[in-house]
Amino acid sequence: MPIRSDVAGLALARGRVEHVALLTDEGELTFGGLRDRIDARRLELGATRRLVMIEGANALEPVVTYLAALEAGHPVLFVDGDPQRSAHRDALVQRFDPDVIASAGDEADAGAAGGAWRLDERRLGTRHTLHPELAMLASTSGSTGSPKLVRLSHENLLSNAVAIGDYLNLGTADRAITTLPLHYCYGLSVVNSHLVSGGSLRLTERSVVDGEFWNEFAEAGATSFAGVPYTFEMLEAAGFAERELPTLRTITQAGGRLDPERTRRFARLGRERGFDFVVMYGQTEATARMAYLPPALAESAAGSIGVPIPGGRFRIDMPAGATTDAATDAQSDSEAVGELVYQGPNVMMGYAEEPADFAMGRTISELRTGDLARRRGDGMYEIVGRNNRFAKIFGLRIDLDRVERLFADEGLAVRAVSADEQLLLFVLADRFLHRVHARAGSLFGLPLHAVRVHAVAEFPRTSNGKPDNAALVRHAELLAHAASATNTGATDTGVVDATPDTIRSLFAELLGRPDASPDDSFAGLGGDSLSYVEVSLRLEQLLGALPRQWPTMSVRELAGLAAVQTSEPVSADAPDVSAAGAPVASSTARPAARSGRGRRRMPRLETPALLRSIAIVLVVGTHANLFTAPGGAHLLLAVAGYNLARFQLADVPGRGRVRGLLKSGAQVVVPAALWIGAVGLITGGYAATTALFVNNFTGGARWSDQWQFWFLEAIVWSMLALAAVFAVPQVDRLERRHPFAFALGVLALAVAARVLLLGGVGAEGTERYAIETVVWCIALGWVVARAATVWQRILVSALALASVPGFFGDPAREAIVVAGVLLLVWVPRIPVARMLVPVIGALAGASMFIYLTHWQVYPPLENEFPALATVLSLAVGVVVWKGYTFVVARGGAWFRRRRAAARRP
Incomplete structure (x- = not known):
């Protein structure tokens, strides 16, 4: 009424x-x-x-x-x-x-x-x-x-x-x-x-x-x-x-x-x-x-x-x-x-x-x-715990008894407790882990990393027969400590925190994209060969071995990799990691945990990152007279082509490819032009044409210091050419429909141009460094990245064996390039000693800056102290890389603040 x-x-x-x-x-x-x-x-x-x-x-x-x-x-x-x-x-x-x-x-x-x-x-x-x-x-x-x-x-x-x-x-x-x-x-x-x-x-x-x-x-x-x-x-x-x-x-x-x-x-x-x-x-x-x-x-x-x-x-x-x-x-x-x-x-x-x-x-x-x-003594009040069955998690007040009732209504025996802003759920068999973890996220609106699911042999009770929730909390703490110990450093075991939120935060931090969402991918966010080394190493720590196509996988899909990876338990009392990303008790569900296995396997790094670090060491060591192993720079070109196909030419929507190519080109041009220009002004050693990346067209046929940056010129002009080509919608659509065939066509054109310009297979003098005669190295790496089947990889291997020999007239040099390309084709990841991971990561990430700066570092030392010249060249490049990225980050923040201030009424 x-x-x-x-x-x-x-x-x-x-x-x-x-x-x-x-x-x-x-x-x-x-x-x-x-x-x-x-x-x-x-x-x-x-x-x-x-x-x-x-x-x-x-x-x-x-x-x-x-x-x-x-x-x-x-x-x-x-x-x-x-x-x-x-x-x-x-x-x-x-x-x-x-x-x-x-x-x-x-x-x-x-x-x-x-x-x-x-x-x-x-x-x-x-x-x-x-x-x-x-x-x-x-x-x-x-x-x-x-x-x-x-x-x-x-x-x-x-x-x-x-x-x-x-x-x-x-x-x-x-x-x-x-x-x-x-x-x-x-x-x-x-x-x-x-x-x-x-x-x-x-x-x-x-x-x-x-x-x-x-x-x-x-x-x-x-x-x-x-x-x-x-x-x-x-x-x-x-x-x-x-x-x-x-x-x-x-x-x-x-x-x-x-x-x-x-x-x-x-x-x-x-x-x-x-x-x-x-x-x-x-x-x-x-x-x-x-x-x-x-x-x-x-x-x-x-x-x-x-x-x-x-x-x-x-x-x-x-x-x-x-x-x-x-x-x-x-x-x-x-x-x-x-x-x-x-x-x-x-x-x-x-x-x-x-x-x-x-x-x-x-x-x-x-x-x-x-x-x-x-x-407290200062008059402030302090919360020290809960005396009932409610928990405050991510701002939501969760009734733990109701959590158990909701699962019981679905035929699942679950015990719920809470600690450290996390919902801890316990089940009686491993087979319920995935279902309960996924269901908890949808039922309670919590981020999945705030939910942990564990399997136990039975639900503990106190001496008077009541549920012993304190024992469950202690057990969860034990599992968390054991899992933390297992996952210290870069491991390829299981995942504890490999959730969409943690991976999204990782992308936001390393790519400077706080707007990253769970549906974004590394390539879609503008990731490139300069940033992928650090990102891939961090992802390896979270997820273990990464699939070849990880740059185009969304954050959600990457987090889903945790669902198909499990870790080795470290002891009878230490858990392994469940497919749901939650520690799993091993007392009954996994008898093998009692075997005392605790070995930590060697981390496995992506082959492109390892090759970048090896190649830049070969380049610097050869120039500094520490050893003679030429071929590293051309191998770097092949790796650059491989990464270019994975990142800048990833299947991202709209005109993202063109923007990615132009952005990546600028990331090479700006620091290189600043360094070359500054050195040229101070020493007079470089002409303006070198700083402007046009020496390839003006440098002549004789080797001089102006040719030292041929490698960077080849990469930059290739990116600019591809940006122009892919700005044509028909070309872009054709490549998306037939990526491997398109890459093969590009390689065929590049090799044909090389043969016609050289009048044969071999190159001499600066012909080995001219853009028009080395672009086939980039195209070869592109084809490797697009080879998705065994037969395609066999074909690419044959093409490498056919196109590289004879170009340098130096079998040892050619062997280095061929070996690197074959590793790219057949070995996606390579195990390395754990202690070498940060060194390899730094060298791979700084490879461009090492190449850029080593010309000014090694010459005074190469005759008397070649080892010192090599190490110092590598170290200076890493320091310059770190300094440049720091300044760019600060400058970007300053620019955003100024732009916001300018837009303020």
């Missing part, structure tokens, strides 16, 4: 009419304009109090609907607007039967201009009895689908918003950018506290690792943003410390315990850059916040939750019933540990497990948090 609304609603938008309230991609909206939209939406919702479900999104329409519903007295139930969470929404609809569902249509995002935001009225009135104070219903556990909702009153929402504004000193000059979803109480509290304080919000759905997010931040002149612990992991991986954000005044953190050392790092950064880092503590049952750590204490008191918010108070209930009250007993034992109990006007009215509960008034007066805490 409909009930007329005689309840005074809650108005949160309290800024002056002329001040900006919301900013979106479409423009600004003042509080006056927001007021008009709220009034219009109130008319649409009607005067009868009804339960309004809103699909959350950081966009205009959901915010307007939320504010209008509150003002009209309609209780609000926020749900996740992600299409992938539709099953969860449907379950809530079925259980709690909302009267109105406000959602985005299928054709446009919520809040988009002309979008499909709509109010679906499921009935004209309401079938619920709604308590006059009921303002909002909030899920206690994020996306776990818990049937229990938190009943919040108008006083709860307002008091907490005002308290947050109070301790953050929010005012009209403050502008937050949205980083958390509206259906999450922390994200909603950012909206509430800023609007009630007269501040404003920049609404965006972008992630903090998206470069465009920071452009929006700068353009809006935002002063703050909020994050959960995972947010700050991503920020550090994306180089947040290098960003210049002159308008940033406050960063807030909640949603779980942040590592104390990371807290200190951000606090120190804030002290240096002029912003406050505010750590906060809360639960949905307390509307949002219960405590905060004053910014001045963020470093010295890192790890604590701070003090109660204005209007709130804590006490600690010890097991024996004694209490420590923060307000009345300041002299009590500061080390006493007990359950943290909170009192304040923001404590919920109670829970709702069914629609009938909507009519209830307040059923609790204080909140028993379920956290074990102590009051």
Whole structure:
């Protein structure tokens, strides 16, 4: 039966009419304009109090609907607007039967201009009895689908918003950018506290690792943003410390315990850059916040939750019933540990497990948090554990008992515990590992690396027959330590942290692409032969042996490699690694673990990386008179062609190939031109034509110092020519359809041109270094990369044996090139001593810089100290490489900051 609304609603938008309230991609909206939209939406919702479900999104329409519903007295139930969470929404609809569902249509995002935001009225009135104070219903556990909702009153929402504004000193000059979803109480509290304080919000759905997010931040002149612990992991991986954000005044953190050392790092950064880092503590049952750590204490008191918010108070209930009250007993034992109990006007009215509960008034007066805490000597409160079966993981409150029930409903016996911000699941057989790991991710909305699944012989119990969860936690810690020991260094055993998140972070770090997503690949992100060495070595550490096609595999696909690799157990008590990426107990499921196998196999490096390091040593050692083994530079050309096909000519969408070729060419030209030009100006040893990479066309037929960089000229001009060719769509499509045949055609043309220009097979003098007569080496490497079948590899091997001999007139030199090419064809990875891995990686990564600089290093030493000349040449090249990459990284960060500043209004 409909009930007329005689309840005074809650108005949160309290800024002056002329001040900006919301900013979106479409423009600004003042509080006056927001007021008009709220009034219009109130008319649409009607005067009868009804339960309004809103699909959350950081966009205009959901915010307007939320504010209008509150003002009209309609209780609000926020749900996740992600299409992938539709099953969860449907379950809530079925259980709690909302009267109105406000959602985005299928054709446009919520809040988009002309979008499909709509109010679906499921009935004209309401079938619920709604308590006059009921303002909002909030899920206690994020996306776990818990049937229990938190009943919040108008006083709860307002008091907490005002308290947050109070301790953050929010005012009209403050502008937050949205980083958390509206259906999450922390994200909603950012909206509430800023609007009630007269501040404003920049609404965006972008992630903090998206470069465009920071452009929006700068353009809006935002002063703050909020994050959960995972947010700050991503920020550090994306180089947040290098960003210049002159308008940033406050960063807030909640949603779980942040590592104390990371807290200190951000606090120190804030002290240096002029912003406050505010750590906060809360639960949905307390509307949002219960405590905060004053910014001045963020470093010295890192790890604590701070003090109660204005209007709130804590006490600690010890097991024996004694209490420590923060307000009345300041002299009590500061080390006493007990359950943290909170009192304040923001404590919920109670829970709702069914629609009938909507009519209830307040059923609790204080909140028993379920956290074990102590009051420290400095007056700060510190959480030391949990005394119930709830866990806070990545900002989501997970009911561990419900986790077990959900799996039981699917016929799976699972025990759930939590430690160190991870969900630990235990099963009774290996065959359930993959299923439980994958299902956990979809059920609970957690990153897969936050879920660990283990197999045990039986579930442990205490002496009185109760589940021994502490024993499971200890067992998980043992497995983690053993797996960590097994995977120290570059190994090709199993994977513990080879998840989409860790691989995405690796790409973001090493490729300078914080916008990398799980669907991106190394090649698609612009990876090239200059960056692949370090990336491949790091991936080898995570995944073990890599397939030949890894550069074109997406982050998800690379993480999936962990599902087909297992490690050797290190002892009877140490686990191996499951296909799900989780340690697997070996006590019963894997009897072989008792054999005591603990041998660590030699790491296996990709052949192109090893060949690059060997070839550059051959080049430098030969030039420095340490030995005589020419042929290394031409082998490097073949490896360059191989990598060019894998990276710049990978099957990436659109015009990515042309951009990749031009970018890679620039990465060679810029440092080489700077070095050659500087040396030429200082010593007069190089002409301008050499620094401009045109010596091939002007250098003449006699060898001179101007020919020293023929190798780099060949690579650069080949890339430019290919960029021009692949800019023709028809050519690009032809190569994609027939990659091996296309590469064969290119090799045939290159060899034919070589023979015609030389008038035969052999080359003499500078003919061995001219672009037109060495480009076949690059084409040969290209064909090797495209050989996918055994017969194709046999054909390529025959072509190598046919095309190389006779070119130099030196069988030993030709043998080096042929041997290297055959290794590329038939041996994708080569085992090497573990201690050599970092050396090989450095030499391979710095090979271009070693080649570039060694001409100035070895000559004074080559006659008397050839070994020293060789080692010093290699070392100088590595140092220059490291220095150049450091300067480029810093320069790129500076450029991005200047660009953002220039775009700021």
